[in-house]
Amino acid sequence: MDAWIESMIGLLALPKFGLSTVFIVAFISATLLPIGSEPAVFGLIKINPDMFWPAVLVASAGNTLATCHRPVTSNTASASAIHHAWRQ
Numbered sequence: 001m002d003a004w005i006e007s008m009i010g011l012l013a014l015p016k017f018g019l020s021t022v023f024i025v026a027f028i029s030a031t032l033l034p035i036g037s038e039p040a041v042f043g044l045i046k047i048n049p050d051m052f053w054p055a056v057l058v059a060s061a062g063n064t065l066a067t068c069h070r071p072v073t074s075n076t077a078s079a080s081a082i083h084h085a086w087r088q
Helices: 002-011 019-031 037-046 049-069 069-085
Strands: none
Touching: 002 019, 019 037, 037 049
């Protein structure tokens, strides 16, 4: 397990991938894992301060797309349950 974690950290290393890493971390943090994307954004900005706005925009896009992707089924189920309860 430790080798897998180290390989994932090596794969997502910020200096090598940059904005794609920020996008993936932001997307995953909004859907699968309860982690924050702020450390990835901060790390990229610390390495390259000129990437402030691109990093913020890419992280926002990742969070937004993940949020749009996640609630489709849960909102549909909730709306159906509310409608069913209202009709009774």
